[in-house]
Amino acid sequence: MLNYEKLSVIYFSPSGKTEKIVNEVAKNFSMNRESYNLLSFDDTKTFTDELVIIGVPVFDGRIPKLACERLSNLKSENTKAIVILNYGNLDYGDALLELVELLKENDFEIVGIATTVSQHPYFPEIAKNRPDMDDMKRINEFSQKVIEKLNSNTRNEIFVSGYKPYTPYKTPDFxxxxxxxxxxxxxxxxxxxxxxxxxxxxxxxxxxxxxxxxxxxxxxxxxxxxxxxGMNYAKEMETAILNNLERNEIEFFM
Ligand SMILES: Cc1cc2nc3c(=O)[nH]c(=O)nc-3n(C[C@H](O)[C@H](O)[C@H](O)COP(=O)(O)O)c2cc1C
Incomplete structure (x- = not known):
């Protein structure tokens, strides 16, 4: 039986898919819920003795710069974090390491991470209609594994891939x-x-x-x-589709 009074759901989600996924995870928990949309929430806040779900997308192999700035303002005191990194079936590059390091710096204890896949807003043929039913099943499987881990009070360091210095921020040509x-x-x-x-x-x-x-x-x-x-969009779309139609599955890091 989980002993948290509140669940905070924190997300940055310009096209709404990350928000959908964090809310699916949240459905597995019965505590009162509070939501923080980082597109607009730019205050500082300390989460104390809580459980949080944090979801961000991947932008060009990084977490979006604004999401990073806003997450930097959120600190933890004895708070555990369930983490969702959502990407468009291409590659998550250094974003996973960047997110984990940022949350650790702010003293969140990460209990589990899922890298999820969603339809790419630039190239809608890639990961079309995802997250789909199979994704939602897997997201709920992940949530149950997290609940088991929380109930067993297991604590461990989670190691993920990525390189430093992180890949530089980029803006597309289109x-x-x-x-x-x-x-x-x-x-x-x-x-x-x-x-x-x-x-x-x-x-x-x-x-x-x-x-x-x-x-x-x-x-x-x-x-x-x-x-x-605009210029280059059709060409980038063609290259992206050529290389990224094969389905990547959701991964768990526990
Ligand atoms: C600016 C931008 C850059 C992106 N870069 C990547 C990327 O490097 N790799 C990838 O797999 N998906 C990339 N995507 C796709 C998103 O990570 C993915 O579609 C995610 O679902 C978007 O989340 P949201 O619906 O919550 O906004 C990018 C999307 C945008 C808008």
Whole structure:
């Protein structure tokens, strides 16, 4: 019987898949739940004597820079963390090591990690419709293993792959486009863009120097006016599809 008063669910999830997965894990726990969406939550906080689930996606072999900054503000006092690293079936590069090191620095005790796979927002043919039913089964299997471990009070260090210095941050050569005929200037993208890359006075534009291509604006647009595109997009899509259609399965690190 788990003895925690509260479960905190912490995620960074521009296209919503990581959020879906952490919530699936959370369903396995009956405590009161509190959620922290790191696209908007930028406070400092210490989690004390708690259980947390932390989920972030992989951006170019790293954890997204903004997610890293916001996670750095979250500290633990005697708090255990269940960790989800969600990637688009390509490669998670150094992101797993980066996430583990960051959480350890902030004193979280990691009880289990799952690397999960979701449909890639740039290349929707890759990991299409994932997480799917098989993924959800495996995510619940992972959750049960974590519960067993928590109940048995087992403590161990979890070692993961990755290299330091971490691979440098990258921004793709392609951009985010707005179909000016479809855009109704509702401003949803302006107010949800975590990088403030869409100017309030010109919501049909995107400052590509500030934009990380995270896909929040595309996901939030009810008119489907926003999309990835521009120079190099078709070519990158072709190469990515050629190399990454084979299904990667969810891995557990306990
Ligand atoms: C900017 C950006 C970079 C990405 N880089 C990678 C990558 O290096 N490897 C990979 O497998 N998937 C990559 N992906 C795919 C995401 O990790 C994956 O689709 C994840 O599900 C997105 O999570 P979300 O739905 O919670 O936003 C990238 C996605 C974006 C938007």
């Amino acid at each position: 951009g985010v486009l707005c179909d000016e005929d479809l855009c109704v200037e509702c401003m949803d993208c302006v107010y949800t863009c975590p990088e403030e890359a869409i100017p309030e006075d010109m919501p049909k534009k995107t400052s590509l120097d500030d934009c990380t291509r995270c896909s929040t604006c595309i996901n939030v647009c009810s008119e489907n006016a926003r999309s990835f595109g």
